Amino acid sequence: MTDRNQAKESPEKKAAGIYAASLVKSGDAVGLGTGSTVAYTIKELGRRVREENLDIVGVVTSYQSEAIAIEAGVPLTSLAETPRLTLAIDGADQFDENLFAIKGGGAAHTREKIVSMSADRFVVVSDPAKKAKTLSVFVPIEVMPFGKELVVKSLKELGGDPVLRAASKKDGPVITDNGNFVIDCAFGEIKNPAALATKLSQIPGVVEHGIFMNVDEVAIGNADGTVVVIKK
Numbered sequence: 001m002t003d004r005n006q007a008k009e010s011p012e013k014k015a016a017g018i019y020a021a022s023l024v025k026s027g028d029a030v031g032l033g034t035g036s037t038v039a040y041t042i043k044e045l046g047r048r049v050r051e052e053n054l055d056i057v058g059v060v061t062s063y064q065s066e067a068i069a070i071e072a073g074v075p076l077t078s079l080a081e082t083p084r085l086t087l088a089i090d091g092a093d094q095f096d097e098n099l100f101a102i103k104g105g106g107a108a109h110t111r112e113k114i115v116s117m118s119a120d121r122f123v124v125v126s127d128p129a130k131k132a133k134t135l136s137v138f139v140p141i142e143v144m145p146f147g148k149e150l151v152v153k154s155l156k157e158l159g160g161d162p163v164l165r166a167a168s169k170k171d172g173p174v175i176t177d178n179g180n181f182v183i184d185c186a187f188g189e190i191k192n193p194a195a196l197a198t199k200l201s202q203i204p205g206v207v208e209h210g211i212f213m214n215v216d217e218v219a220i221g222n223a224d225g226t227v228v229v230i231k232k
C-alpha cells in the first residue's frame, strides 16, 4: 500500500534521528516518541535489531510510532511490563537554552511525557529550526472534552489565545490516542515556562500540557549529516 502520510525527507532530522539510535545498547528498554524526527530513530533501531542483533525492547507513545516500530521490527513492550526505561528519544516543536521544550505538535505529548518521565535519560532529536532563545510556539494542551469550556476560559484568564485543534482529514476536532481534544494556546514569549507549566496543570479538565522540563540533552542534526549535542 502506498503511504500517502509519509513525511517529507529531512537530512537534518535524519542525522539527529540516526545519531540518537547509536546511543542505544543491547539490554536497553527505550521510550520511542512520536513524529517525523524520531521516526528515523525507530527505523534505524529496527535496522540495528536485524543487522547487529541489537537486543532491546521499545515502549511507543502513539499508534503512529507503534506502526513504524512494528514495520521496522523493533520488539515492543508496555510500561505495565517494563515500568523503568533506560532511555527515551523523542522530537520537539521548540526548545530553549535551558532545554525546556514544547511538544505535542503530533498530539501525543501526554504519552510522551509519561514515557520520558519513566526513563533514566531523555534525549530530544531536532533540526536547527527548533532552537529558540525563548519559547514562543503555541502550547498544545490535551483536554477532556467535558472540560473544554472551563479550560478555554482559564487559558484566556492566563493571557493565552486558545484554539481547538481541528483535524486535517476529518471534519471537527483532533481526537488524541487517548480520546481527548487538543487546544493549542499561544502565550507569546514564555519567559517562565516552569511557572506556566504549574498554572496549566492546575486547570481542571487539562489532561496534560506540552511544556517539558525533563530533557537531558538535545541532538541537533545538520544537513551535512553532522550532529551537535547540547547537554543540561
Ligand SMILES: O=C(CO)[C@H](O)[C@H](O)COP(=O)(O)O
Pocket (backbone or CB within 6 Å): 033, 034, 035, 036, 037, 038, 090, 091, 092, 093, 102, 103, 104, 105, 106, 107, 108, 109, 112
Ligand atoms: O511532540 C511531538 C508529537 O506530539 C513531536 O515530537 C513534535 O511535534 C516534533 O515532531 P517532528 O519530529 O515531526 O518535527
